[in-house]
Amino acid sequence: MLPIGHYLFLSLALFIIGAIGVITRRNVIVVLMSIELILNAVNINLVAFSRLYGDVAGQVFALFIIADAAAEAAVGLGIIIAFFRNRETVLADEMDLLKW
């Protein structure tokens, strides 16, 4: 494998792009996709260190994160469907019922 810094910088780049997507996009579905990008960046870190130290525990935790991402996507998309049925929109800044 390459030196660990390569993988860390790739992971950092993906994480920052995902964070920018979460903050700037108005469409809630794309915000959920950006969260998937962030989780994926974390997985790269875990697998790279698992390979470096020859310990498979990092890959096991990456598996748990993938299971988490699946659960999060299922519940999040269910919420989006329920919200769209009530308000006919998927834009984040129109979800302002609790805003004073």
Place this chain on the structure above:
Amino acid sequence: MLDKVIFYFFSGIAVGGAVLTVTRRNAVHSAIFLITSLLATAGIFLQLRAEFLFIVQIILYVGGIMVLFVFVIMLVNLDVAVRQIQFARQKWVALVIALALAAQVGLMLWSSAKMPGQGLPVLAAAPANQLPLNSEEVAKSLFDSYLLPFEIASVLLLVAMIGAVVMAKKRT
């Protein structure tokens, strides 16, 4: 050398796909570029000799989660939404946060390299032809040391399934 070519090929696709995911107007295009980025990440897992995660990434992320996304995009009709403004007025906040994040990690890497013996680990990884079989090792670790987290994860998936059904159900 070959390792380097493979790494830069896949990481270029991954970063490009991520950028396009965040910037495209149409949510379907975003979904397609997200699939590209996730597949390139699967390639990087393979380059790191994590064969089991490579397969799981393709089957679960690209086969499962992305179908869910595309299905929901189809359900919520987005013809109107595409013509609306896609970006909130938080561009500068996002830029500041991204720069702060990059500066924080960069400073951490730079300052840890200054301290003797404290930089990034430089020990060489085991050569690829001496690694134990990947799927067997993952299974051993998963069902031996991490049995309780495994069971908790299955309960979490059950809860998420029930939650998704209740959320998406028509109110009667």
